[in-house]
Amino acid sequence: MAEIDVKRAIQPRGFSPRNPTLMPKIVAILALPGVQLLDVSGPLDVFAQANTESGRAFYDLRVIACRAGPIRSSSGARLLPDAVAGQTTERIDTLLVAGAPDAATQQLAPRVRDWLRATAARSRRFGSVCTGAFALAASGLLDARRLTTHWASVDALAQACPGVIIEPDSLYVRDGKLRTAAGVTAGLDLALALVEEDLGREIAMRVASQLVMFFKRPGGQLQFSRKGETRPSGRSALQELQRWVAANPELPHRVPELAARVGLSPRHFARLFQAEVGVTPAAWVEAARALLDTHGEAPKRVAARCGFANADTLRRAFLKHVGVTPAEYRRRFAGDGDGSANATRRA
Numbered sequence: 001m002a003e004i005d006v007k008r009a010i011q012p013r014g015f016s017p018r019n020p021t022l023m024p025k026i027v028a029i030l031a032l033p034g035v036q037l038l039d040v041s042g043p044l045d046v047f048a049q050a051n052t053e054s055g056r057a058f059y060d061l062r063v064i065a066c067r068a069g070p071i072r073s074s075s076g077a078r079l080l081p082d083a084v085a086g087q088t089t090e091r092i093d094t095l096l097v098a099g100a101p102d103a104a105t106q107q108l109a110p111r112v113r114d115w116l117r118a119t120a121a122r123s124r125r126f127g128s129v130c131t132g133a134f135a136l137a138a139s140g141l142l143d144a145r146r147l148t149t150h151w152a153s154v155d156a157l158a159q160a161c162p163g164v165i166i167e168p169d170s171l172y173v174r175d176g177k178l179r180t181a182a183g184v185t186a187g188l189d190l191a192l193a194l195v196e197e198d199l200g201r202e203i204a205m206r207v208a209s210q211l212v213m214f215f216k217r218p219g220g221q222l223q224f225s226r227k228g229e230t231r232p233s234g235r236s237a238l239q240e241l242q243r244w245v246a247a248n249p250e251l252p253h254r255v256p257e258l259a260a261r262v263g264l265s266p267r268h269f270a271r272l273f274q275a276e277v278g279v280t281p282a283a284w285v286e287a288a289r290a291l292l293d294t295h296g297e298a299p300k301r302v303a304a305r306c307g308f309a310n311a312d313t314l315r316r317a318f319l320k321h322v323g324v325t326p327a328e329y330r331r332r333f334a335g336d337g338d339g340s341a342n343a344t345r346r347a
Helices: 037-054 110-122 130-138 151-160 186-199 201-210 236-247 255-261 266-277 281-294 299-305 311-322 326-333 337-346
Strands: 025-031 059-065 094-098 125-129 172-175 178-181
Touching: 025 037, 025 110, 037 059, 037 094, 037 125, 037 186, 037 201, 094 110, 094 130, 094 186, 110 130, 125 130, 125 186, 130 151, 172 186, 178 186, 186 201, 236 255, 255 266, 311 326
Parallel strands: 025 059, 025 094, 094 125, 125 178
Antiparallel strands: 172 178
16 A cells, blocks of 8 residues: 655645644544445545645545554555554644454454553544444543444444444434444545534535535435344344334234334333434334335335335435435435336335
């Protein structure tokens, strides 16, 4: 991988180390062993393009390793880091930790954890991309904080760090100095949001245009998850209820009926469900998504099987909780070949 040196590539007019307002802001990405390349290269490209669009080296980019030597990524490609954690004294403005497929089970060296804590304390902001959140958790930086991570790692992170408040549907979350991104490509969404914070909406929109990406991506990351890849969550009574709903998608699943089934008042049930499962009971729109995924049924039929009054009610609930319409979701994810095309026309 070619070394990125934006400072030399785009030298700002009037640059002077004596003028701190023109000094580039150092963005450092700690790449865990086995890192996913896109967790690193995606945000770096966003920040580099922001330099181009702003006409000056606003960001100075760094890749930090946990130990000396090249960083072997999950794809086998190797990154040449600029520094090693604990061996750099530069003042880092923004610190991000890039995730790896096995981040949940990696054991960070004490010096890396110490460096993360000290650097996060001194930085203007810090955070993670995808499963990089596990490294922050191991360093004691996530207690009682709001954050997000890859949808498939939500339960593992909640177990590893019980004090966190995870927003499983968000593409990125801001909580004070903390910035976290969801799965993999959401690192680009987070980086673009940081560019907007620093350089304004116009520059951020130009960056998005040049990189051919959404300025504000529709929907959250739950639109990319797959029914069956997540397990029932919450206390045992709620898990049993979730299994019952999955087994009976054709029945009406309104809050009063669901609350009565577990012996709670509708109000208490709704609060408890959202607190322990992470979504409102209305998010049983997921049952509709499963039908759209696997059967390509018409919205009217899906609505009837999932307890919605009509297709329009389904559409409104789907748009609210998934961020896209049923037809748009099916265009993106359901079926293949002629079956997918026919399903799209029926929607």
